[in-house]
Amino acid sequence: MNQILDSLKMLKLSKLAGPVLIILILAMMVLPLPPVILDIFFTFNIAISVIVLMVGINTRHPLEFSAFPAVLLITTLLRLSLNVASSRVILMEGHTGPAAAGKVIESFAHFLIGENVAIGIIVFIILTIINFMVITKGAGRIAEVSARFTLDAMPGKQMAIDADLNAGLIGEDDARNRRQTITEEANFFGAMDGASKFVRGDAMAGIMIIVINIVGGLIIGMMQHDMPAGEAAKTYTLLTIGDGLVAQIPALIISTAAGIVVARVGTDKDLSEQFIGQLFSNPHVLYITAGVIGLIGLIPNMPHTAFLMIAGSLAALAWWQEKRQQREKLAQAQSSQIATPTALSASGGEQAMTEVSWNDVQPVDMLGLEVGYRLIPLVDRDQDGELLRRIRGIRKKMAQEMGFLVAAVHIRDNLEIRPNAYRILLKGVEVGVGDAYIGQFLAINPGHVSAEVPGTPTTDPTFGLPALWIDAARREEAQSLGYTVVDASTVVATHLSNLLQSHAAELLGREEVQALIDHQAKESPKLIEDLVPKVIAVGILQKVLQQLLSDGLNIRDFRTIIETLADHVPITQDIDELTAAVRTALSRAIVQQLFPGENELPLMSLDPQLENILLQAVQSKAGGGLEPGLAENLLANAAHQTEEVENQGLNPVLLTPPGLRPLLARFLRRALPQLRVISHNEIPDSKTIRIIAVIGAGKG
Incomplete structure (x- = not known):
């Protein structure tokens, strides 16, 4: 109690110090x-x-x-x-x-x-x-x-x-x-x-x-x-x-x-650290200065003692700095030296070759990041690599937004790629590549900069926008001119985050689905015990979840997905039909994700004639394929209308009959990833519709 009173007294005294001093x-x-x-x-x-x-x-x-x-x-x-x-x-x-x-x-x-x-x-x-x-x-x-x-x-x-x-x-x-x-x-x-x-x-x-x-x-x-x-x-x-x-x-x-x-x-x-580190750390500069001061000291009638003493001191400091830097480089080279295996003879030699085993089979990482040797400080724990913390943040955000835990990213250096390059691998296959420069900043031109800034021209690896690699000294100037300026670790992290979101369906494997089931079982043990895998096979559940992720939806409402599948799996095993049922159950969440806070939904629709042609193609059971000329015109017209909607500042969403949604979603996904396709069944009764564009079969 006494300590609390003493603390309050000190707090009151500290508040009175300012007014008393002014008075x-x-x-x-x-x-x-x-x-x-x-x-x-x-x-x-x-x-x-x-x-x-x-x-x-x-x-x-x-x-x-x-x-x-x-x-x-x-x-x-x-x-x-x-x-x-x-x-x-x-x-x-x-x-x-x-x-x-x-x-x-x-x-x-x-x-x-x-x-x-x-x-x-x-x-x-x-x-x-x-x-x-x-x-x-x-x-x-x-x-x-x-x-x-x-x-x-x-x-x-x-x-x-x-x-x-x-x-x-x-x-x-x-x-x-x-x-x-x-x-x-x-x-x-x-x-x-x-x-x-x-x-x-x-x-x-x-x-x-x-x-x-x-x-x-x-x-x-x-x-x-x-x-x-x-x-x-x-x-x-x-x-x-x-x-x-x-x-x-x-x-x-x-x-x-x-x-x-x-x-x-x-x-x-x-x-003090800046002064000493930047003025007296370059031996070359110190040697030149010592020479100039020494020459001035040799001029007749000059105070030789003062000039020659200063020149000698600078030369000695330069020699000491040079030796110290050589020792640091040697120690760094020794620590980064990679031991090479000793060559062995297959027919016998001084060392016996170990027997080949399953340990020699390297598994393929789900996610991998390879960096050139100049980017190693970004991912080195001993050097407090900034990129490691950013990757953990990306995985955390993906888990919160998408509803499942993304596999860990395996990071390694690769001496076969360029020193400043990096590669992003998905199941061992390269899905993204770019360059980053430690100590420099990427100035991205969003399209409305007031003036240009000197730098090395390049392209933003994530969104393909024109950009420049600039020196750190020009960072403030570039920001004031309207550039979006990010450092090297942010460039790699943003690229990785964008690729993870676009490949979310491929990242959801059987192991991730089982982990998702086990996590839900802690909150709803009876639900999981009765339905998975007795009613819903894990394979079917995985395919439905992948379909939802491919359509740009999250799977956070896992309980609703399980309950909806439990009602429809006894009736049909068709993945498209099961996905449509789940999407209908998630209709409010889908509309909320696409049009947050809006009661009137601005949507695109199909021309009635085109809609009838597509329905006939789906009902013909001929693989759901489209005639090449029709597909080309449909894609061109959809691209044109999507661009018009985006220019109005709206989210491009196409409204279709339930039977056409899977076909059009798969057809338009690759060419127009920003265009979302929903069906009439996914519109809640509380929402109204406003058609803002019509996609026809003619050329766009």
Whole structure:
């Protein structure tokens, strides 16, 4: 109980910290402060500025320090209030000597000015100009540009998130978090742009406060305290410059921190790691620099010791980096070396050949993914392969949407394919192939980009859209121009997800059906015990389920499928008839999948004359085949009408009599996979129909 009370007290205190700090800052502008309190607050101001600088240096992403704009504002107000408080003390008590405004101001003044007031004033003005003209102005400009580009890139980033979500690569929570991050980035840089104006105003105020304090001090010292002009000038200038320096050094530190934070490019390394890793890791660059510095050091009248010492140090560092990189490459080559089997003689030799067994027969994987050696990091657990997590997400999404668990994807490297290529195999047969480049991004043109971006032209392996492989540095630019930008692992994962959905029927084998039955038996044990396999053979159940998957339907309502088959299997064993019965039972789910939330269904239909011809062809029992000329015209007209419906932003669905649905579904599936075929029996009574297109027998 005591711990809970202590936690509540700490929570209340933490909430009060902000308001109390702001009130204290504003109070310092009004209430007079003794020199001892000023020393404490000036020291606190310097400490805060150093903390902010250290946090900025160790920040890996700007959003890790999202409170920085508010911190920038508060520290600026703190410096201004201290300037007001110290100015009051300087003008009131300055005639008593350099220690009138506290030891901190006096120490900083003596440190900078010494015995020469003119030099102190010049140095102080230089520091202020550096802060105002260089650091603060540059940080503000970076924040302004970053805010604009972040806003311009938001649509492309949102499309990339939606693409990952639709492909099953991320969940709803991850997508929500990514969208929130994008919004926070735009808000952060926008706030930094505005907060930078406070720092610039603070620098200008510092110069004006110095002038006012010096002029005011001279007037007060000579007229009110009868001080000689020289003594008054020296005393008040010393105090004013010390006061300004105590304020401007923290301001300079804070401005530097602001520049570091907004200039950071988001990586997993802090500034020190980036600085050392990118400046001093290339031996070739270090050797050249050492040579140039050494040649300059040999020029007569140059400080030979300094130049030659630096040149020698750079050369030694280059030699050390070169040796270290050679050792790393050797270790990597040894770890990736593949042992080759020793050649054996069939007629006898030093080693006896093992007997051939069934272990030498390699089973065919249901699903396989082969990658070139340059793509191995995507699937290597030791290198935290991103593609492995994405594949698990794809299988999870397939299980949730389709209603059965897809077989595991067996991944292996293949040295016979191109280094950046990958192959997707179904039962040992290649069904998809593409290329991916680690470290680069695929910029897909959805058809409405505002300008082109430099890159290597290619084609999106999943949807066949024109695309470009671009460098990571051009990612933000491509997104702002309207491209959908994805990384290498997303390219492979999206391709795999699309192929799994299009081949769902082939992925449902006897083993998957039995696993589905066992899973349903846990929830409905009596149902499965009475019907499978006593009434419904597993083979018939598998074929019906495959038919449903081929038609683009899910099998999540497994209980309804089992109960419907139990009613119709004693009557017929025809798979088409059984599938039609199941589809009728699932009519509400089918319509909901095709037209979510709609009461009036926009459908395509067959011309009555064509419908009669097709019904005669089916009833003739001549294999259900179509006359070649009729089939060609039907396909052309269906393609034309499907395109017209899609241009209206509608889902192309063809309504047919029950007897024609299986024939037309199989006939149109390969050429027009986007066109779904349903029968009159699959329309619920609560729905109305609106015919939007008619497919005839004439040419489309």
